[in-house]
Amino acid sequence: MAELAADLVRRQVAVIAVPGNSPGARAVKVATATIPIVFGVGDDPVKIGLVASIGRPGGNATGVNFFTSDVVAKRLALLHDLVPGAARVAALVNPNDAARAEAVLSDLQAAARTIGVQLQIHNASTSGEIDAAFAALVRERADALFIGPDPFFNIRRVQLATMAAHHSIPTASAVREYVDAGGLMSYGTDLADMFRQAGVYTGRILKGAKPADLPVLQSTKFELVINAQTARMLGLTVPPSLLSIADEVIE
Numbered sequence: 001m002a003e004l005a006a007d008l009v010r011r012q013v014a015v016i017a018v019p020g021n022s023p024g025a026r027a028v029k030v031a032t033a034t035i036p037i038v039f040g041v042g043d044d045p046v047k048i049g050l051v052a053s054i055g056r057p058g059g060n061a062t063g064v065n066f067f068t069s070d071v072v073a074k075r076l077a078l079l080h081d082l083v084p085g086a087a088r089v090a091a092l093v094n095p096n097d098a099a100r101a102e103a104v105l106s107d108l109q110a111a112a113r114t115i116g117v118q119l120q121i122h123n124a125s126t127s128g129e130i131d132a133a134f135a136a137l138v139r140e141r142a143d144a145l146f147i148g149p150d151p152f153f154n155i156r157r158v159q160l161a162t163m164a165a166h167h168s169i170p171t172a173s174a175v176r177e178y179v180d181a182g183g184l185m186s187y188g189t190d191l192a193d194m195f196r197q198a199g200v201y202t203g204r205i206l207k208g209a210k211p212a213d214l215p216v217l218q219s220t221k222f223e224l225v226i227n228a229q230t231a232r233m234l235g236l237t238v239p240p241s242l243l244s245i246a247d248e249v250i251e
Contacts, residue, residue, distance in 0.1 A: 001027035009035060015205050019064070019198040020191060021151055023097055025050055029061055036205045039063035040198045042149050042174075042189075043100055045216055054216045062211040064197045066189040066219040071174075072104055072149075073111035075187045078224065079144055079172035080115050081242055082185055082231070086143035086170070088118045092133055093148040096125040104148045130156060134163045142169065149174035149188065157181045170234055176225040179250060184234065185226045189219040223247040 005027040008016050016032075018024040019040030028037050029050055037050075040063055045051050052058035054065070080086060091108055093101040105121065112119045120140050122133040137145060147153050147160060154175055161182035164171045173179070174188035197217050205211060224242070227250045231238050243249065 002031070005031035015202055017198055017202045019195050022048060022100060025061075025063075033060055035060065036211045037061035037063070038198050038202045038205065038211070040066060040194045042066050043103065048099060051216055054218065056212070057214065057216060058212050060211050062214040062216055063201060064194050064217045064219065066191065066194045071188055071222065072107040073114075075172055075174065076108060076111045076117075076146055077115060078187050078242070079146060079170070079185065080117065081239065082172075082226070083144045083170045083236060086117060088120060088140070088142050089144045089146055090120040090122055090133075090137040090140070090142035090169075091146045091148060092122050092124055092130075092153070094125050094150040094152050095123045096152070097150060100150065101148065108146065108148075125152060127156060127159060130159055130163065134167060134169075137169070138167050145169050145171040147171055147173040147178070147183075154178070157183065165230070165233065168234055170236065176223060176248070179225045179227045179230075182230055183227060184230045184236075185224070187224045188222065190221045190223055193221055194219060225250065 001024050009032045015036045016028050017038045018028055022041045022043050025039035025041055037060055039050060045065055050061050093104055095101055120142055122136055124130045124133045157178040158181045165182055170184045173183055173186045175191055176186045179186045201214055224246045225248045226238055226246050
């Protein structure tokens with residue numbers, strides 16, 4: 001990320017858009033204090049040093065905060081509603097983004113104590129480590145899998161969904177694309193809307209707006225997506241309470 005950011009700065013581009021990638025946004029912020037930056041991050045942009053405040057970014061960066069980490073507790077609760085018999089829940093996080101992994105696990109552990117489930121933590125940052133994590137959670141007899149919000153897991157969603165189906169593991173993710181690939185459920189902000197908002201801000205900056213004058217946008221559209229076909233394959237009955245609030249049920 002640092003090398004890519006430095007290359008863009010050397011090219012003296014007009015604006016750098018980094019939607020959906022907290023490590024990339026941090027790398028670009030370190031690389032330049034002058035080129036406008038438009039980010040899309042699931043973490044708190046103030047806490048990770050991208051802006052001075054949400055309402056007044058104050059520097060050369062602004063963008064969208066889409067709360068992937070902030071809805072961790074809600075996502076775990078929905079997974080437990082869908083799989084009420086789950087006493088042991090495995091959690092998969094990417095150690096290459098230590099700040100995000102730490103924040104997710106902190107929220108997840110608090111939510112697990114409230115719900116009354118036991119957490120099993122697994123790390124993966126490569127395709128091979130995902131396979132190893134599944135082997136471990138099968139040995140440990142996990143009843144369900146919580147996939148941490150991370151761009152790497154998003155691009156490995158087919159592998160994750162295939163492994164989950166092979167081992168009959170109910171799973172929850174932050175992005176609906178995982179459910180499209182065959183995963184059980186997702187709950188989080190609408191990433192397509194985040195990319196659109198980042199594009200709008202990029203266009204405004206190209207027309208002369210200053211990042212310091214554009215407040216960080218905060219996503220307000222959250223969606224629950226359930227794959228009913230996967231639920232049937234796992235022998236699960238989706239309760240009416242979840243069907244009534246689901247934004248989409250994939251048959």
